[in-house]
Amino acid sequence: MEELYGxxxxxxxxxxxxGVSKLVQEGLDKNLSAxxxxxxxxxxGMDIVGQRMKSGExxxxxxxxxxxxxxxxxxxxxxxxSEEDSCGLGTVVIxxxxxxxxxxxxxxxxxxxxxxxxxxxxxxxxxxPQDFVEAAKSNKAHILGMSALLTTTMPKMEExxxxxxxxxxxxxxxxxxxxxxxxxxxVDDIEADGYGANAASASEVAKxxxx
Amino acid sequence: xxRSIKSGIDSTAGFGLYAFSHDELESIHDATLQIxxxxxIKVMSEAALEIFHGGGASVxxxxxxxxxxxxxxxxxxxxxxxxxxxVYDARNPNDxxxxxxxxxxxxxxxxCINIIDPVTREIRLATKKDCGDIARISDYLNEIxxxxxxxxxxxxxxxxxxxxxxxxxxxxxxxHIFLGADSARSINCMIELASLCVGGNDxxxxxxxxxxxxxxxxxxxxxxxxCELIMEAATSGMxxxxxxxxxxxxxxxxxxxxxxxTHNAEVLSSIALAQLTRKGTPCTYxxxxxxxxLRFGTASIGSPEYGMINAxxxxxxxxxxxxxxxxxxxxDSKKPDIQSGYEFTLSTTLSALAGGNILFGSxxxxxxxxxxxxxxxxxxxxxxxxxxxxxxISVTDExxxxxxxxxxxxxxxxxxxxxxxxxxxxxxxxxxxDRRNRKDWVELTRGKAIQERAYEAAMDILQxxxxxxxxxxxxxxxxxxxxxxxxxxxxxxxxxxxxxxRKIEQF
Ligand code: B1M
Numbered sequence: 001m002e003e004l005y006g007x008x009x010x011x012x013x014x015x016x017x018x019g020v021s022k023l024v025q026e027g028l029d030k031n032l033s034a035x036x037x038x039x040x041x042x043x044x045g046m047d048i049v050g051q052r053m054k055s056g057e058x059x060x061x062x063x064x065x066x067x068x069x070x071x072x073x074x075x076x077x078x079x080x081x082s083e084e085d086s087c088g089l090g091t092v093v094i095x096x097x098x099x100x101x102x103x104x105x106x107x108x109x110x111x112x113x114x115x116x117x118x119x120x121x122x123x124x125x126x127x128x129p130q131d132f133v134e135a136a137k138s139n140k141a142h143i144l145g146m147s148a149l150l151t152t153t154m155p156k157m158e159e160x161x162x163x164x165x166x167x168x169x170x171x172x173x174x175x176x177x178x179x180x181x182x183x184x185x186x187v188d189d190i191e192a193d194g195y196g197a198n199a200a201s202a203s204e205v206a207k208x209x210x211x
Numbered sequence: 212x213x214r215s216i217k218s219g220i221d222s223t224a225g226f227g228l229y230a231f232s233h234d235e236l237e238s239i240h241d242a243t244l245q246i247x248x249x250x251x252i253k254v255m256s257e258a259a260l261e262i263f264h265g266g267g268a269s270v271x272x273x274x275x276x277x278x279x280x281x282x283x284x285x286x287x288x289x290x291x292x293x294x295x296x297x298v299y300d301a302r303n304p305n306d307x308x309x310x311x312x313x314x315x316x317x318x319x320x321x322x323c324i325n326i327i328d329p330v331t332r333e334i335r336l337a338t339k340k341d342c343g344d345i346a347r348i349s350d351y352l353n354e355i356x357x358x359x360x361x362x363x364x365x366x367x368x369x370x371x372x373x374x375x376x377x378x379x380x381x382x383x384x385x386x387h388i389f390l391g392a393d394s395a396r397s398i399n400c401m402i403e404l405a406s407l408c409v410g411g412n413d414x415x416x417x418x419x420x421x422x423x424x425x426x427x428x429x430x431x432x433x434x435x436x437x438c439e440l441i442m443e444a445a446t447s448g449m450x451x452x453x454x455x456x457x458x459x460x461x462x463x464x465x466x467x468x469x470x471x472x473t474h475n476a477e478v479l480s481s482i483a484l485a486q487l488t489r490k491g492t493p494c495t496y497x498x499x500x501x502x503x504x505l506r507f508g509t510a511s512i513g514s515p516e517y518g519m520i521n522a523x524x525x526x527x528x529x530x531x532x533x534x535x536x537x538x539x540x541x542x543d544s545k546k547p548d549i550q551s552g553y554e555f556t557l558s559t560t561l562s563a564l565a566g567g568n569i570l571f572g573s574x575x576x577x578x579x580x581x582x583x584x585x586x587x588x589x590x591x592x593x594x595x596x597x598x599x600x601x602x603x604i605s606v607t608d609e610x611x612x613x614x615x616x617x618x619x620x621x622x623x624x625x626x627x628x629x630x631x632x633x634x635x636x637x638x639x640x641x642x643x644x645d646r647r648n649r650k651d652w653v654e655l656t657r658g659k660a661i662q663e664r665a666y667e668a669a670m671d672i673l674q675x676x677x678x679x680x681x682x683x684x685x686x687x688x689x690x691x692x693x694x695x696x697x698x699x700x701x702x703x704x705x706x707x708x709x710x711x712x713r714k715i716e717q718f
Contacts, residue, residue: 056506061460101434104461108508151324151336152369152393180580181324198508 001032001040008037008073009045013052015065017072024073034080038088043117046070050116054200060108067115074117087119090142090210092176093135095123097156102149105179105199109145112199113206118143129156129163136164136173142210145202146192148179157182158190174209178202214608226603227313228564230523236530239468243475244283251280252431252480256438259484266487279480286479289486290531293494297450297534299357300418302408303385303679308356310495310534313566315601316356317559317594319349320541320575321424322391323362323582327547329666334581337362341582343379344673345574348587350384351676354594359571360390362582370700371693373397374404377421378693381408382686385679388421389452389536394436395443398423400696402447404689408681416448422495424452427477429462429500438484445485450493452536453481458510459520461503467516471523474500482533496528497536499571499579510578513543513550518558525567537562540572540590541579547586547662551576555590556597563597585665592643599639643668 004027011020027037049066052058058066078086092113096106103125114120121139123131127146136144144164148154157177164170177187178196187195194209196202231239251269253276254260260277264270266289268281299308308316326337345361364375373393380388381404392398405420406412423444425437444451455477457463463470478496485492501517503510511517521538528535539562544550555573562570573594574587604610615630625631643664645652656664681689 059505060508061505101428104458104503105508151363151365152372155369180578 001030004030005041005044008041009048012042012045012066012069012073013049013058015062015069017069020069020073021076024076028077028080034077035082035085038074038077038081038085038117042070042073043089046116050112050200050203053112054198060199063115064111067111070115070117087142088117089207091119091121091139092143092145092206093121093123093132093139093141094145094147095127095132095135096125096147096149096179097153097160098126098128099156100148100150100153101125102147102179105149106145106147108199109147109178109196109202112203113145116203116207118203118206129160132160133163133167133169137167137169141173143174143176143206145176145178145206148177148182151181154179154181154186157186157192161190161192176202176206176209212614222606223603224605225313226564226601227566228522228526228561230526230565236526239471239475239527240530242472243479244286246431246472246476247281247286247480248283249280250431251278252433252476253277253428254279254433254438254484255435256433258442259433259438262442262484262487266483268483281480281483286483289483290479290533292486292490292492293482293531293533294491295532297493297495299387299422299450300420301357301385301387302381302420306386308387308569310568312529312532314568315563315566315598316569317354317540317573317591318357318359318389318569318571319345319355319361319573319587320571320579320582321359321361321389323575323580324365325577325581326362327576327581327583327585329584329669336365337582338366339364339375339379342376343383345582345584345587346380346383346388347676347678348584348669348672350386350678351672352587352591354591354598355386355573357387357389357569358384360388361574368697368701368704370394370704371397371697374400374693374696377401377404378689381405381689382681383678389424390421391424391426392440395439396696396700398440398443398447398449400692402449403692407685407688407692410682419449422450422452422493424454424497425481427453427455427481429455429457429477430473431476433477433481433484437481441481441485442488445488445492448489450495451481451485452495452497453478454497454536455500456510457500458503459501459516460505461510463500465505467520467523470500470520471527474498474520474524475527494533495536495569496524496531496533498524499538500524501538509543511543512538512541512572512575512579513554513558515557517541518561521558521567522561522565525562525565528568529566534568536569536571537565537567538572539563539567539570540594541575542572542586543576543578545577545581547576547583547589547665551586552589552593555586556593559590559593560597560600563601584669585662588665588668589643589661592641596639596641596644 008023053063094110110120110122146157175192176194177192184195194205255276263279268279271278296311326341349355349358360376364372367375406415425440428434459470463473482494525537539559540555542551542554573590
């Protein structure tokens with residue numbers, strides 16, 4: 001088994017679509033559960049990709065290609081996953097806050113999260129606090145992620161946290177925030193739960209938050 | 212001996228950069244026309260869609276935006292309506308800046324959010340006072356030709372920051388001002404402030420002392436707010452700076468020639484909107500496009516590509532005979548260190564050699580997020596060196612100095628010769644950069660690092676430089692206008708907040 005899992009990780013790093021699908025199929029044929037394949041093969045593989053991204057060894061386009069292969073593998077596994085497991089590590093609702101159009105960073109984070117095994121619902125840019133709340137509810141999100149690049153739109157993050165509290169679902173969800181002007185201190189001040197300095201650390205933090 | 216006049220010799224004034232052949236520039240232009248005609252541009256404002264439609268572009272509407280396809284003749288015609296040479300009028304007429312082709316000048320980077328505190332050396336959020344202080348230092352520095360809103364007044368409420376930035380700048384510099392605006396309302400308030408400073412709106416109309424900067428949304432998008440600002444500025448007779456921030460490999464093609472095509476399409480479509488709103492609106496061709504570093508995911512402005520793209524944009528602007536405002540001199544370093552110096556020099560030199568009219572980037576660190584006064588002072592010294600270098604070597608009979616060489620021969624010395632007396636002040640002069648011998652250096656500076664001396668110089672300027680004062684009463688009047696604007700925006704905002712609270716409660 002270890003060997004099979006090792007090969008899955010290698011396949012992900014090399015973004016070998018066919019190779020990874022074959023390995024996933026092989027695992028299913030050997031009666032491994034979909035959850036085992038995800039937890040022991042694919043997710044650890046993407047962890048390595050994440051580390052290599054952080055160290056600058058892998059270029060972002062390579063990482064995104066690996067993430068895409070990962071998503072393909074999850075599609076293969078989906079019919080075999082229970083409803084609870086089918087959103088992988090969990091569901092993240094993500095968006096750039098109201099008044100802000102910067103989305104390059106948010107898109108990278110959202111692709112990395114998908115690649116790491118999260119089910120991601122991307123609300124795009126200029127997302128109002130109440131739209132975040134609504135989407136978090138309707139998608140039964142585990143994590144709500146906000147991005148802001150302008151200091152003038154950062155207060156919208158706080159407003160969103162407040163809106164979540166007022167809607168009564170604050171306790172059921174973890175809140176993550178990031179973007180160039182956002183700091184750990186700001187995240188603490190607005191009583192959010194996690195801060196991501198870049199896409200790789202965003203996925204690490206997201207994983208820690210849902211453990 | 213008699214030397215007669217030489218007739219018809221080729222001569223080059225100054226060092227330059229041969230970046231593209233005419234054919235290559237035409238290729239970029241043609242590719243741009245094709246994109247604007249066939250791919251089109253996403254316009255997120257109904258009023259702007261109507262203007263484009265009225266001007267002869269095809270408009271296809273979707274939910275909340277439209278795709279505008281602009282025929283080549285319209286693109287070229289509009290680029291032609293924009294004035295060729297722009298004089299950037301200044302509150303102090305001695306500082307009017309003439310941006311004819313190939314004239315180069317410098318300014319700071321804009322829109323930073325942090326500053327390294329010159330006293331504590333801690334990084335902190337920038338304030339309105341910082342915005343004014345940097346304007347004052349810029350006013351003092353001869354190398355700076357127009358003053359850019361370098362940092363935002365983060366201590367002021369959101370929707371009013373641009374107006375506060377403007378107040379801080381007006382009171383601290385007599386130069387022409389470039390800055391972004393939060394809304395059409397802010398532009399109107401700024402016009403009121405500027406009018407108070409120049410002696411009335413009719414004078415302001417003739418001498419607009421500021422330019423509003425707007426940014427397209429790469430790739431190929433004009434957001435609603437940008438359209439609103441372009442139309443408002445054009446209607447009120449002001450000039451605009453169109454400043455795309457395409458990121459190669461992110462929001463722009465990974466190949467640099469492709470970046471020039473999307474960049475050009477974003478600028479030309481913005482110019483079209485301005486000219487269709489009001490023919491003759493002054494448009495400054497801008498750029499702060501660079502690469503998205505595809506390893507670290509950062510908008511790298513210290514990379515050589517930043518210099519390459521911005522020098523190329525200067526050539527493109529020249530091709531359209533438009534004044535330009537291009538990047539040069541920014542840095543990714545987190546401190547005013549040697550990395551920031553190297554990075555400043557490479558991109559600024561490229562953009563200067565390319566003949567960019569206003570090269571902006573000085574004073575900035577950390578991908579455009581953080582400003583530093585020491586870096587600004589050191590950069591200004593390097594700007595002076597670059598100005599000298601770009602002048603090139605002028606080959607004339609006098610400068611070839613054959614007679615003088617003959618006279619001095621191999622036994623004499625030039626230091627005592629009259630011509631040295633005559634030409635000595637043409638030499639580049641260092642001030643902060645040290646050219647003395649070690650002993651003198653130690654005595655004079657006690658070995659203090661250049662950054663430290665630069666912070667001291669900055670503080671000294673802040674204490675002693677007096678910018679051209681505002682006319683009597685103007686300072687008080689503009690304060691009142693800003694306060695009234697602040698109060699009005701706060702009221703409107705509270706209404707909005709109540710509204711959104713109500714919605715959340717309902718939900
Ligand atoms: C949920 O959890 C998480 C976790 C981690 C998260 C996260 C969420 N979100 C992000 N992260 C983290 O992970 C990501 C990946 O590693 C990272 O994301 P980043 O987004 O930081 O990194 C990206 C991968 C690359 N970086 C970027 O994409 C941003 C780069 C800079 C140069 C930038 C760009 C490109 C743009 N801009 Co804008 N822009 C700047 C930026 C300066 C800078 N160096 O940051 C900044 C932010 N902009 C600024 C300004 C002034 C503006 N911009 C504007 C417009 C634009 C463009 C449209 C031209 C373009 C955006 C294109 C797009 N599709 O996104 C305007 C505002 C538009 C609006 N309403 O939003 C305009 C107002 C300019 C104008 N006058 O029109 C400045 C901010 C000023 C302020 N007060 O805050 C600015 C610092 C540049 C400057 N010095 O002027 C991390 O932060």
